[in-house]
Amino acid sequence: KRLMATDKHDAANNEADNSSGGGVVTCAVCLSDLSNDDNDNDNDNDSDGALGSPPRKAHLPCCFRPRSSDAVCLPCMRTIINMTGTHIGRCPLCRSYVQFASGSSSEGEEGAQTAQLQTRLEKAVPHGRCAMCMQTPRIIVRGGICDACDLGVNNRLRYACTQCERIQVIPHPMWRYMETPTSASTVTWACHGECQTYTTWTVWADDVERIPPEDTPESWGRRERWLADVRAERERRRQEEERG
Secondary structure, eight states: OOOOHHHHHHHHHHHHHHHTTTSOOBBTTTOOBOBOOTTOTTOOSOOBSGGGOOBBBOOOTTTOOTTOSOBOBHHHHHHHHHHHTSSEEEOTTTOOEEEEOTTOBTTOOTTOOOTTTBOOEEEOOOOBOOTTTOOSSBOEEETTEEHHHHHHHHSOEEEEETTTOOEEEESSOGGGGOSSTTSOOSSOEEOOSSSOSEEOEEEOGGGGGGSOGGGSOGGGOOHHHHHHHHHHHHHHHHHHHHHO
8 A cells, every 4th residue: 555645654653652651861952961741741850950850852832743853842842932031932943932820830839021030931822912013923022023123123224125225124024025135025115215105125144144144044054053052052051050
């Protein structure tokens, strides 16, 4: 009997899951060996590696498979979310937006809001209208604005119009719609120069390095740079804690 394409994919996933069941599971970000207690589906008793114990594997709501070797530890997920300055972050494995569930505290405080105490992750689901772009539904992150507008406001980059070549600051992450750092966007924005209409844009060369690596398209190949930034941030915070 021939397997359909989807059956082959599922079989490959099952084989990968089973093959890693007795092996060492490592974090895709910090490369640490992880605690792999998959019987605790609530994921409430987290260990960040204190007293020599390995950090706990995060139960990712987007791509978690109990025995898979593709894993991320909870300390790295906390760092990823904290680095955004909001309550959401991207999964390093599939780039889905995730957040810590309200009240998922490792110490039992009801309604805990700090990522430092939270352990249970959930998908960040679009649920409201953005006060800036007025689009709906959107993932609202802070101040009533969506994740895209928040990124644009905090990363006000210069872009060049592909028609009149006017340089214009755009408060929106237009880089999300570019296949490479030098290609034109696949969506339009209003040109306030000669065009006076909606045109496509390229990132001004001097501003390319200001783009957050965690938010660039996969085709840009900046995933490893993002993960390196996360590792550096974790090390910085560890040193701060040691200094007291």
